[in-house]
Amino acid sequence: MIERLRVGSIVVLVAGGVFFTFVSTTGVLRLPDVYTRAHTASQADTLGAGFALAAVALALGWQPATLITVLLMFFIFITNPTAAHAIARAAYESGIEPWREDEP
Amino acid sequence: MSLVNDVFIGAAAVFVVLAIAMLYRVIKGPTMQDRVLAVNVLGTNTVVILALLAAGLEEPWFLDIALIYALLNFLMTIAISKFTVERGGII
Numbered sequence: 209m210i211e212r213l214r215v216g217s218i219v220v221l222v223a224g225g226v227f228f229t230f231v232s233t234t235g236v237l238r239l240p241d242v243y244t245r246a247h248t249a250s251q252a253d254t255l256g257a258g259f260a261l262a263a264v265a266l267a268l269g270w271q272p273a274t275l276i277t278v279l280l281m282f283f284i285f286i287t288n289p290t291a292a293h294a295i296a297r298a299a300y301e302s303g304i305e306p307w308r309e310d311e312p
Numbered sequence: 313m314s315l316v317n318d319v320f321i322g323a324a325a326v327f328v329v330l331a332i333a334m335l336y337r338v339i340k341g342p343t344m345q346d347r348v349l350a351v352n353v354l355g356t357n358t359v360v361i362l363a364l365l366a367a368g369l370e371e372p373w374f375l376d377i378a379l380i381y382a383l384l385n386f387l388m389t390i391a392i393s394k395f396t397v398e399r400g401g402i403i
Contacts, residue, residue, distance in 0.1 A: 218316055222323045229357065233330045236337055236353055242345050249353045260360045264367040267316055273372035277363060280379055284356065287386040291352050294393040299345040301397045
């Protein structure tokens with residue numbers, strides 16, 4: 209019973225990770241501006257990576273490698289929005305105007 | 313346990329396809345910041361692929377490589393963002 213619950217949770221978490229990474233890739237390919245791309249890259253991609261790494265940590269069980277996976281999850285959770293913020297700030301300070309809806 | 317391994321390896325294949333699709337933005341991106349952002353997302357995808365393969369192939373030492381890759385990815389993004397503003401380029 210516990211084993212089936214664990215396998216089901218792993219499958220659901222991996223599916224969520226694949227879905228949110230797909231959303232992130234579509235956003236980076238399709239959105240019109242560097243700021244909107246930074247937005248989707250910092251939110252959807254962090255969530256997708258967090259889901260996939262949680263599935264890995266659940267599949268590995270109780271062993272020292274799980275500690276590395278949880279550490280990696282927190283690291284990505286902190287550094288990915290920081291990197292997107294740095295990129296957006298660099299874009300603003302080098303003179304890129306934000307996209308408006310009434311412009312082409 | 314074999315089903316879980318297949319799920320992880322299939323998810324890693326999907327992530328590889330998404331990373332290859334991301335290369336379009338790296339090549340075409342109009343500005344420097346677009347390219348840096350796409351490379352950053354691609355690096356996050358690579359970390360996730362390494363972790364999924366570590367669980368799918370049952371070789372946990374892949375996670376050490378993933379950790380170092382995540383660290384270098386963050387350092388690269390911060391360094392390029394800082395240098396493009398303060399010194400007008402990387403070189």
